[in-house]
Amino acid sequence: MTVNASAPLVERLGERFKQALQESSEFRGDLSIVIDPASVVEVARYLKDEEGFDYLLYATAVDWPAREPRFTVVWEVRSLADKTRIRLKTTATMPDPHVPSLTSVWPASNWHERETWDLLGIKFDGHPDLRRILMPQSWEGFPLRKDYVSFGEPVIFSDQKLEGLEPDAIRG
């Protein structure tokens, strides 16, 4: 996919969704567009029905703790006939990050959105079955957030205190 071949699609999108299309960029031949969260479903529906992006590859999110809004939510779709791809991005803010679900447009995003909820804590409004998928249902926290430390289980040493408990009390 070259710059010239993809440019008309961005132009068409820009014309049709003037307000919603916040940004479009191309990096290493991958086309990305950033859409206002309120219009994601509308743009997705247009991409599927009129531009032929029939195949959902994945959905995920990226956590940028220093940025506002904090989360970038990503869906990537492909047109099997045209062999083109487009990465659809939107944003979600703390403390209650939520974006519309695209399961009504691409049913395949069901599990991918569940995984994004499970690992990054993004709520997908309108998702038919939004529960944890990889982690246990009772899990607390969202492991792929940047403030969730790997190997972060607390280890108590005898000279340390944890949450007001004396070391001896913890050792039992």
Add this chain to the structure above:
Amino acid sequence: MAETRIAQEESGPGTEPLPFGPEHEPPTEWMELNMGPHHPSTHGVLRVRLKLDGEIVRDADADIGYLHTGFEKSFEDKTYTQGITFSDRMDYLAPPINNVGFVSAVEKLIGVEVPPRAQAIRVIMMELARVASHELWLGTTGLDLGVYSGFFYAWRDRDLALDLNEAYSGVRMMTSFTRVGGVAWDLPDGWLDQLQRFIDVMPGKLDDFESMLTDNPIWHQRLKGVGVISAQDAIEAGVTGPVLRASGVNYDVRKAFPYCGYENYDFDVPVGTNGDCYDRYRMRVAEMRQSLRILQQAVDNLPGGPWISADRKVALPPRAELSKSMEAVIHHFRLVSEGFKGPVGDVYAFVESPRGELGFYLVSDGTNKPYRMKVRPPSFCNLQALRKLVQGVLVADVIAIMGSLDFILGDCDR
């Protein structure tokens, strides 16, 4: 419903003749049946909650995550080179393809050229992995359906491919043979002869296997017309690989978006018509034969030259240079201690694994580690279709359908 049935039983026999015929049968309750997580046909650790109406499956909910290891989180803590060793532990039945998928995302991000010999070695290793993975699939799925002897044949033949893995990388499964910009080692002496023997014997072994199964009436009864998914539904459900192709969609990453020089090889993509379990079986057997064709071409036309990029910013200098060149020592030290940095940006790179499209979405913030690495595992996407496929089938067919989807839970759960 339970109360209705008890009431019927209490009114009891003898008082009036029981109504007869299907429309008068007492309403049944659906039974919930746990299949797994330690069911032998789940090929890993998968639990499926089946809702049964008698012997018929009405609904299914796949409970995955038993093998969730947090690879995506771990990628964020390791440099690009260190990350290679995570990649082969995801889909542990086709590690070379994961290796190539991972490094191709990094190569796309930093924009490094891979020399032709390295690309050919990658193709050879990937096609070997495809044959090995499909052989194992044949064996285990056959075993699930009662073909006990086939399992031993398949395992024996798969070991020939693993022997080649071992002779090349020192490891039978977790090869970790790729490096950003090429491969870690050149092919050892005599390896191509061993590969040639493999290419020569495999068609006969596949013929043996096919003579046992392809026209076997029991095999037909178990697989034909079972787990049918139409092309439209398959696309909607997001399945890829042989499952998608069995439904008649001609989509193979190697043909549609050639990588590693696949455009230079002459091979066909088998496409099915019925979208049932039997077509998926045929796809995989045909794919093995095509892989052997690719292997033969790769052996015949193996290019010479370097097997890793000469770009010292990403690839280690050869050992001989270290004793002569201070610059080489500095490059070596920088690469080993902190690796190389990628530009800010995000890329998606994908390869054709035996299970379908394996993709890596890599987000870089300009450091020497991935900021975020999302894997698009084909097993995850294919397993999502299970719910749709099993509705209305018998419990015994669930085994055939699960087998035909060929998911690997390590790949699915990451």
